[in-house]
Every structure is written in C-alpha cells, then in structure tokens.
Amino acid sequence: MGILTWRRDAGAPGGEAAVRTVAFAYPWRRLVVGALVVVLVGLLAAGVGSVRIPPVALGKILASRLPWVNIDASWPASWDTILWNIRLPRVVLAGLVGLALAVSGATYQGLFRNPLADPYLIGVAAGAGLGATVVLVTPALHFVSGVNMLPIAAFLGALLAVTAAYGVARRGGGLPLTTLILAGVAVAAMASAVTSLLMIRSNPDVRPLLSWLLGGFGRGQWRDVLVVLPYIVLGFLLMMAYGRTLNLLQLEEEEAKQLGVNVERAKLLLIVVASLTTAAAVSVSGLIGFVGLIAPHAVRLLWGYDYRSLLPMSAVIGAGFLILADLLARTAVGSGELPVGIVTAFCGAPFFLYLLRRSRRM
Amino acid sequence: MGSPTPAPPPIVTDSNGNTVTFLKAPRRIVALDSAAVEILYAIGAGDRLVGTHDFASYPPEVSDVPKVGDSFNLNVEKVAELEPDLLYTMFDMQNPQLEALGIPVLYLKSPTTVEAIPERIRMWGRITGEVEAAEGLAGMMEASFAELEERLASVERGPRVFHDLGDFWTTGPDTFQGDMYRLLKAENIAYDVSGWAQFSAEVLVERDPEVVIATFGAATVYGDNPALAGLSAVKNDRVYSLDVDLTTLISVEGPRIVEGLEELARLLYPELFP
Numbered sequence: 001m002g003i004l005t006w007r008r009d010a011g012a013p014g015g016e017a018a019v020r021t022v023a024f025a026y027p028w029r030r031l032v033v034g035a036l037v038v039v040l041v042g043l044l045a046a047g048v049g050s051v052r053i054p055p056v057a058l059g060k061i062l063a064s065r066l067p068w069v070n071i072d073a074s075w076p077a078s079w080d081t082i083l084w085n086i087r088l089p090r091v092v093l094a095g096l097v098g099l100a101l102a103v104s105g106a107t108y109q110g111l112f113r114n115p116l117a118d119p120y121l122i123g124v125a126a127g128a129g130l131g132a133t134v135v136l137v138t139p140a141l142h143f144v145s146g147v148n149m150l151p152i153a154a155f156l157g158a159l160l161a162v163t164a165a166y167g168v169a170r171r172g173g174g175l176p177l178t179t180l181i182l183a184g185v186a187v188a189a190m191a192s193a194v195t196s197l198l199m200i201r202s203n204p205d206v207r208p209l210l211s212w213l214l215g216g217f218g219r220g221q222w223r224d225v226l227v228v229l230p231y232i233v234l235g236f237l238l239m240m241a242y243g244r245t246l247n248l249l250q251l252e253e254e255e256a257k258q259l260g261v262n263v264e265r266a267k268l269l270l271i272v273v274a275s276l277t278t279a280a281a282v283s284v285s286g287l288i289g290f291v292g293l294i295a296p297h298a299v300r301l302l303w304g305y306d307y308r309s310l311l312p313m314s315a316v317i318g319a320g321f322l323i324l325a326d327l328l329a330r331t332a333v334g335s336g337e338l339p340v341g342i343v344t345a346f347c348g349a350p351f352f353l354y355l356l357r358r359s360r361r362m
Numbered sequence: 363m364g365s366p367t368p369a370p371p372p373i374v375t376d377s378n379g380n381t382v383t384f385l386k387a388p389r390r391i392v393a394l395d396s397a398a399v400e401i402l403y404a405i406g407a408g409d410r411l412v413g414t415h416d417f418a419s420y421p422p423e424v425s426d427v428p429k430v431g432d433s434f435n436l437n438v439e440k441v442a443e444l445e446p447d448l449l450y451t452m453f454d455m456q457n458p459q460l461e462a463l464g465i466p467v468l469y470l471k472s473p474t475t476v477e478a479i480p481e482r483i484r485m486w487g488r489i490t491g492e493v494e495a496a497e498g499l500a501g502m503m504e505a506s507f508a509e510l511e512e513r514l515a516s517v518e519r520g521p522r523v524f525h526d527l528g529d530f531w532t533t534g535p536d537t538f539q540g541d542m543y544r545l546l547k548a549e550n551i552a553y554d555v556s557g558w559a560q561f562s563a564e565v566l567v568e569r570d571p572e573v574v575i576a577t578f579g580a581a582t583v584y585g586d587n588p589a590l591a592g593l594s595a596v597k598n599d600r601v602y603s604l605d606v607d608l609t610t611l612i613s614v615e616g617p618r619i620v621e622g623l624e625e626l627a628r629l630l631y632p633e634l635f636p
Binding site: 049050051077078081082085086087136139142143148200207208211212216218219221222330333334335336337339 | 563
C-alpha cells in the first residue's frame, strides 16, 4: 500500500469490515528509548549556541543547581543566565511545541483521512497570526496590567478561527469533514487578508511581526513553558487515548459506527483537543510549519500506521526535530537569529518530496 | 558683455547609476520619503510639494498635501492626476511604469551615514534652485555636528549600547542608526551585524550593554524576562523607551536629525548633556 492510501481494505460490499484483530503490544521500549533520545538531544542542544561555553563549565553550571552540590562559581554570571534562562527554556519549549504540533498533525491526518493535513488545517494558524498581528501593531496593547498580551491574543485568535469554521460546517447533528476543511480554508484566507492589511498599513517596523509569523523561540522563558505545559500534556494524553478510535476512523464512517465508535463525538472531541493544543503551541512559538505535517509521515515510514504507536512516536520525532531546527536557527547566522519556520521549511520540503517519490514506487 | 552665463543644469546620479539632468527646476514634486519632505520645506521649497506618502507627518503643513500611497504601494492614478514634474522615491520597482506615463523619476536609496544628509540638502538646493537656503541649512547642520563632536571630545569610549527595534531586532554599523551611534562614540554591541538582524539573546547577555535604547513598545520585555535581569542596563535603570516622536526624530534622515542626535546624546551621556 502506498503512503497515500493507507485505509484498510473494507472488504466486499455488504460484507463484514475486514479489520483483523491482532494482539497489539504497546511499543513501550520504542517510546522510552525515543523519549530518552529526545532528552539527550535537548541537553546537547543546550550546550551549543552563539556564545561558546566549554563543556566542562556547562557540566559544572548544571551540577551547581542541584541542592546538595556546592561548587564555587568560577564562571561568569552571564553563562549561568545564558544556560538557565535562555537556552534551557528554549530547548524545552521547542520540544513541547514540536510534540504538540506533531501529535496534532497526526490526529488531523487520521481524523480527515488525509495525508496532507497539518495542525493548521482549519484555521488555527491564520487566526493566531491575526491575533498576534493586532497586538504587535498596537503598542498600547503589548502589556495590559503587566500581562503580556501577545500569546493570549494569538491563542484567542486561533480558537475564534476554529470556532468560526466549526460553526459554518456543522450540519444538523453532524460535522461533514470536507465542509469543515473548506470552511477552515475560507476562515484562514479571511484572517490572512486582514493580517496582511494590518501589516501593510502599520507604521511601526514590520520586522518583529514578520519574525513572529515565521516562528521562533527567541523570546522563550520558563514562564512560557509553565503556561503551555498543561495544555500540551493534557492534549497529548487525550489524543493518545483515542489511538484505537483513530485506527477505526480510517474506515468509512458507517463502518466505524457499526464497530461501536461514536463518530460524531470522536470528531468533535479530537478537533477541539487538537486545536487547543496547537493554539497553545502557536501562542508561544509563532507559526512553525512542516513539523505537524512531516513528523507523522516519518513515523509511518519507520514504524507503520497504527495510531496507537503513531501518536506517541510522532510526538518524539516532532520534539527532537524542532529542538534541532531551533539549534540551527540560533547558530546558523553569527550573532543573529533565523526564524525557526524557515529552517523547518528548508528541511521539511525536500523530505516531503522524497516521501512522495518513494510512495510512487510502492 | 551680455546676460551672465546660466549655471549648468544640475546632474544627479541615482541609485541605479543613471544620471538625471534637471534642465528646469521642478515645480510640482511628489516626494515619497519623509526626509525629502522635511528638507524641501526647510529650504523654502515646500510649496512645490504636490503629493507625498501616507505617513508624512512633519511639518504640520504637510497634512494638506495629497497622499498617494508609499514607495512600496503607490497609487499611480493619483500620481498621474497630480501631474508632477518630478517624483522622488526610495524604491525602484515602479519606475518603468511611471516613466511610461512621462513622469520624471529620481530614485535614491536612503542615506546610510549622518554626514550624507547635508550633501542631500545641497542636492535638493541645486535641483530646486534654492541653493542659498540649502547651503545655509547644510552649513548649520555641519556646524551642529562639529559642536557635538567637540562636546564629546573628552569621551574616549562611550557606553555599550543596544538599539532594540522590537523583539531584539537591531541595526548594524552600516545602517543609518548604526552610524548615529558611531558619531556619538557609543559602542553598538551589534558590531558584527550587517544591516538589520534579529539579535541572539545569548549574545545580548554576553555583551552586556550599559544602555538599551528601545523604540516604543519594545522596552517592556526588559522588565519582564528574567534572562535580561542581569544586564547592566537593566540593573542601572538605563533602558530607555522612545516615544513615537523621538523615534521619528532619530529615524528620518533630514534636518531634524540634529535634534535626534542631541536626544540620544542626552540619554547616553547624562553627565555631559543635562
């Protein structure tokens, strides 16, 4: 079966659904190894940056944070700040966002039965972009009562867009998926248009806005990690719980219903959870593309199509990939920074083309 | 003998290398750049301005001048309607279209050094014929620069400064803002940046600026992000947030740059410029 047609054969018309019941062994080892690799990659990534800090000093700085260890600080205070308050939160944030985007992407691909689906499909990205743009072009809105409005506006914008698309697509008691995609496209187009209009008419420098839209972790702080952690972890666990359901949803909706899946509820819940998770991720990172699209495909190539393993392994690959992409983004240009979205596109696009070529030969 | 020999027509080389000859002083000018607008008014040629860009705000008289878009989004119909005999722009993509309509275009990129401004003023003087006024203004500016340099003579090395345009975007020494800091003897910590770039927070912490000059809206992050709490600028309360007017003063490459420089000097050297 090629990568573009992985729905299981539904059998003869009128016949029973041909889902083989195979004993499923949860891939614990794969998952644990994957998670450990991600942590290792994260630590290594935290050791590299625009400012050269020798590995020995890094080890000492990390060790000195342990409560029972007492090392005299022989390194400059700036190194401590750089490692703890700049690099580590960035790496953790990149891992979390990568995880969120990859799992949401895999969920959307399963839900819509479409290999081109990504977490931004029904308007999350465009809505978040609009929210962020409104704040960034209005200096008075940057901080309200000491609270940074940028992530809040991005989050709300994302949710509003998805709600609008959902509201348009809802029909009777059901939610036709094609209509939802089209509604999402329309809402996204509208939001993008308003965003572009605001950008062009704004007098302040447009660069900070552009770099937010292209995605980046340059502003990452521990506070951002704390704010998105509950959304992303909860979203991840919820989506994981629907692994088996997603497998069944690869059949036609009628057949899935016969197998006991409450299709409408599953659709609604998965859309809500995936959208919330993506919105949370986007609110702190901007619009980073390709992670949600590519990670699930890479996992399928390596480990197959079962969503019970696809979802967690996508999370692992997404997290690792984005940590490395962020590493490249902050070291590729001397003292400057590239938006992470550019790096993921550079890596993602060729990989996607490779996937397409491969699938044609299968 | 007879009438004095007329002066040769002024020739200007535009940013594409073409020479533009002004056989007649233009009387209907569309200027798509605030600096040019301010210069024209300052040398007494403001009444020749028949059109300008949407964001022109100084001097106050410019609010009565028709707006035609900006360099990147030009309303060509409006321009044609105004029947200008000169259009001045900083962006050349629409030049062929304008020239096809018979509108003479002068394309000049924005100056990247402060000393280039008096030269620009003299150029406009030659173009419009207001040579005396232009020379007077240019001379005054150069005298102001010299005075500034004199007051800074006692300074060997100014403070380390970071110019934040928002989200750590900053300017390198080869930009106009970068050149302003050079003139003020301040050490721009983005010395290895070419043009504009988003600065790495790590390098920012390592190079530890003593002063941060942030355009409006950008300064709040310095109180908000614990990673920046250790910066000398933050500890000594020398993070300065520029309001809209001040930002304009230091961004428009025109006659008011002298005020802009003095304001920056006041922020950088509070003891020398009370």
